[in-house]
Amino acid sequence: MTPLPAQDSAGQPPDALVKALRRLLRPLVRTLVANGLAFPYFAAMLKSIYVEVAESEFGDMEARMSDSRISLMTGVHRKDVRRLRADPGQRDSTSPATGLGGQIMLLWTGSPDYLDSDGRPLPLPRNADTPGAPSFDGLVESVSKDVRPRAVLDEWLRLGVARLDASGRVCLEPQAFVPEKGFDEKAYFFGRDIRDHIAAAGENLEGRIPPFLERTVYYDRLSAVSADVLGEAARSIGMEALLAMNREALARSQADERDPEARHRMSFGVYFYSTPEETPGEDGEPVSGSET
Numbered sequence: 001m002t003p004l005p006a007q008d009s010a011g012q013p014p015d016a017l018v019k020a021l022r023r024l025l026r027p028l029v030r031t032l033v034a035n036g037l038a039f040p041y042f043a044a045m046l047k048s049i050y051v052e053v054a055e056s057e058f059g060d061m062e063a064r065m066s067d068s069r070i071s072l073m074t075g076v077h078r079k080d081v082r083r084l085r086a087d088p089g090q091r092d093s094t095s096p097a098t099g100l101g102g103q104i105m106l107l108w109t110g111s112p113d114y115l116d117s118d119g120r121p122l123p124l125p126r127n128a129d130t131p132g133a134p135s136f137d138g139l140v141e142s143v144s145k146d147v148r149p150r151a152v153l154d155e156w157l158r159l160g161v162a163r164l165d166a167s168g169r170v171c172l173e174p175q176a177f178v179p180e181k182g183f184d185e186k187a188y189f190f191g192r193d194i195r196d197h198i199a200a201a202g203e204n205l206e207g208r209i210p211p212f213l214e215r216t217v218y219y220d221r222l223s224a225v226s227a228d229v230l231g232e233a234a235r236s237i238g239m240e241a242l243l244a245m246n247r248e249a250l251a252r253s254q255a256d257e258r259d260p261e262a263r264h265r266m267s268f269g270v271y272f273y274s275t276p277e278e279t280p281g282e283d284g285e286p287v288s289g290s291e292t
Helices: 015-034 039-057 067-074 078-086 100-110 136-143 149-159 183-205 224-255
Strands: 162-164 170-172
Touching: 015 183, 039 067, 039 078, 067 078, 100 136, 100 149, 100 170, 100 224, 136 149, 149 162
Parallel strands: none
Antiparallel strands: 162 170
């Protein structure tokens, strides 16, 4: 059973947490407003998630929590708790990364057969020049023979995941882990990646030992040119890290295929963000040149 979060002597949440939440929620609310998701819809969704989390994360494994206790923990009215538990509504959808396209991409970026001497994905001809040589069609067929390789290629070209070079070879784009097009795909990763980042930071806030890796390099007082240069450096360094982690994770996944206890999942990500600041160090942010 997960312990309840600490409160102050007046029963209020810690002031530092409230300030952090306001800072965290501003970009989220901006995204919601920009995409037409108004407050009443979000409030109804949030109410159902409060009930879901209270029941799944703070309940007793041996006994079902009562509606009254969930109402007391969350502040959601007992009648709403009863209704929401009877009709839980939409749950998390299946990850597109576990589908055919995701499996192909992970193999292309992780298997030594499809990597150059620097560990980067090779450009692949549509068909093998010699038997057994790497090819895009062979890569797709090694994962599934139920889908035509041409159909996969057309979809990846549409999403900006791949491109054709002057020789007609299929090249995986550097940003392949986040498609340039396809709102549904980008929305899925928006939810999944931020969810895991917040989960890691949240468990660290609760005192997890050892803490999850969750660090940021922060600088202010930069020119626009410097911010652009650092953005390019972040893309290059970040992709190196992602590709290296993918190679390691693919090898571990293949080694664990027959292990009945292999029931864990992991995620590892990088990000870069830059914006003009009206006041350096505003809103309680660390000053120039910090690492947190």
